[in-house]
Amino acid sequence: MDSYAVGYARPDRWSRSKPEDTVSSSWHAVEAHRPPAELDGEVELAACGAIVQVWGAHRWERVGARESACAECKRITAGQLSRAS
Secondary structure (H helix, E strand, C coil): CCCEEEEECCCCCCCCCCCCHHHHCCEEEEECCCCHHHHCCCEEECCCCCEEEECCCCCHHHHCCCCCECHHHHHHHHHHHHHCC
Protein backbone atom coordinates (compact mmCIF):
# COMPACT_ATOMS: atom_id res chain seq x y z
CA MET A 1 0.00 0.00 0.00
CA ASP A 2 1.45 3.34 -1.05
CA SER A 3 -0.61 5.69 1.09
CA TYR A 4 -3.08 5.72 3.94
CA ALA A 5 -5.91 8.08 4.68
CA VAL A 6 -7.02 8.78 8.24
CA GLY A 7 -10.31 7.48 9.55
CA TYR A 8 -12.09 8.36 12.76
CA ALA A 9 -14.10 5.74 14.64
CA ARG A 10 -17.41 7.41 15.34
CA PRO A 11 -19.54 5.99 18.15
CA ASP A 12 -22.21 4.90 15.66
CA ARG A 13 -19.67 3.12 13.45
CA TRP A 14 -17.54 0.60 15.32
CA SER A 15 -15.77 -2.70 14.81
CA ARG A 16 -17.67 -5.80 15.94
CA SER A 17 -14.37 -7.57 16.59
CA LYS A 18 -13.00 -4.85 18.91
CA PRO A 19 -15.80 -2.51 20.04
CA GLU A 20 -13.95 -1.59 23.24
CA ASP A 21 -11.02 -0.16 21.25
CA THR A 22 -12.96 2.46 19.30
CA VAL A 23 -13.09 5.02 22.10
CA SER A 24 -9.48 4.80 23.29
CA SER A 25 -8.05 4.38 19.77
CA SER A 26 -10.20 6.67 17.69
CA TRP A 27 -7.84 7.27 14.74
CA HIS A 28 -7.30 4.53 12.15
CA ALA A 29 -5.40 3.97 8.89
CA VAL A 30 -7.50 3.51 5.74
CA GLU A 31 -5.93 2.17 2.54
CA ALA A 32 -6.14 5.00 0.02
CA HIS A 33 -6.47 3.81 -3.57
CA ARG A 34 -7.14 7.41 -4.62
CA PRO A 35 -6.14 10.76 -3.05
CA PRO A 36 -7.26 10.90 0.62
CA ALA A 37 -8.99 14.25 0.00
CA GLU A 38 -11.39 12.47 -2.40
CA LEU A 39 -12.36 10.06 0.40
CA ASP A 40 -13.19 12.88 2.83
CA GLY A 41 -16.39 12.13 4.71
CA GLU A 42 -16.83 8.63 3.30
CA VAL A 43 -17.30 5.61 5.54
CA GLU A 44 -14.54 3.06 4.91
CA LEU A 45 -13.00 -0.05 6.42
CA ALA A 46 -9.77 0.66 8.31
CA ALA A 47 -6.66 -1.50 8.01
CA CYS A 48 -7.55 -3.16 11.34
CA GLY A 49 -11.15 -3.87 10.34
CA ALA A 50 -12.87 -1.00 12.17
CA ILE A 51 -15.55 0.94 10.30
CA VAL A 52 -14.50 4.61 10.22
CA GLN A 53 -15.28 7.93 8.59
CA VAL A 54 -12.38 9.36 6.56
CA TRP A 55 -10.96 12.76 7.49
CA GLY A 56 -9.27 13.74 4.22
CA ALA A 57 -7.38 16.72 5.64
CA HIS A 58 -5.36 14.51 8.04
CA ARG A 59 -2.25 12.50 7.14
CA TRP A 60 -1.69 9.05 8.66
CA GLU A 61 2.06 9.70 8.87
CA ARG A 62 1.31 12.32 11.54
CA VAL A 63 -1.85 10.94 13.18
CA GLY A 64 -0.35 7.43 13.42
CA ALA A 65 2.26 8.74 15.86
CA ARG A 66 -0.37 9.83 18.42
CA GLU A 67 -1.37 7.85 21.48
CA SER A 68 -4.99 7.92 20.33
CA ALA A 69 -4.11 6.08 17.09
CA CYS A 70 -5.11 2.43 16.78
CA ALA A 71 -2.25 0.13 17.81
CA GLU A 72 -3.26 -2.49 15.23
CA CYS A 73 -3.29 0.10 12.41
CA LYS A 74 0.15 1.29 13.55
CA ARG A 75 1.45 -2.29 13.44
CA ILE A 76 -0.05 -2.99 10.00
CA THR A 77 1.31 0.20 8.45
CA ALA A 78 4.74 0.19 10.16
CA GLY A 79 6.63 -1.65 7.41
CA GLN A 80 5.14 0.41 4.60
CA LEU A 81 5.72 3.75 6.28
CA SER A 82 9.31 3.04 7.27
CA ARG A 83 10.26 2.48 3.61
CA ALA A 84 8.65 5.70 2.42
CA SER A 85 11.28 8.22 3.46
